[in-house]
Amino acid sequence: AQSVAQPEDQVNVAEGNPLTVKCTYSVSGNPYLFWYVQYPNRGLQFLLKYITGDNLVKGSYGFEAEFNKSQTSFHLKKPSALVSDSALYFCAVRDPLSGGYQKVTFGIGTKLQVIP
């Protein structure tokens, strides 16, 4: 079974400050990890993913995430937050051994509020 935890319902950060949105996961094998963002009344948009290789992954809009296998974490980071980054962020995991290609487990979501 695969699962994802996002321990914070909401993260508040001042504009220009660095931001971190936390994610931990549980899978039986090596995970495929993803971050998605959702703006109000819209679908989810892909930000970045970790499949294999370098633990630091860079994605869209200046976001990056670090895969930490020992801590089973995949935290999303950005050096300098923008007000336009305010949205709902979802961490997701897929176990390659689970069968099918799209059975992805999503976290509950973390609302990011960037304060001007």
Added chain:
Amino acid sequence: KAGVTQTPRYLIKTRGQQVTLSCSPISGHRSVSWYQQTPGQGLQFLFEYFSETQRNKGNFPGRFSGRQFSNSRSEMNVSTLELGDSALYLCASSQPRDRGAGELFFGEGSRLTVL
């Protein structure tokens, strides 16, 4: 290239009715999946289709069903609607050749309200 298209965007039904939602994937994408999003439960996986075959199914009652057509378009149906079925239903497509390593491309969703 056009994105994932879901119709209708909004709909209101009453308890006991049934509803059919439609999804057109990105051209060339043959895998389609459906998710239910609610404030309390987040995104819950409903089912996945590839080449008109259901490849995976989530933990939902049999009232929830789906299908995929030869042109990869997909529909999901919910029968005997309950108040708890009120949610945003999201469709996603992807390239199957990525074998699960590729990202999902989501539509804007169909917001169902059950009264």
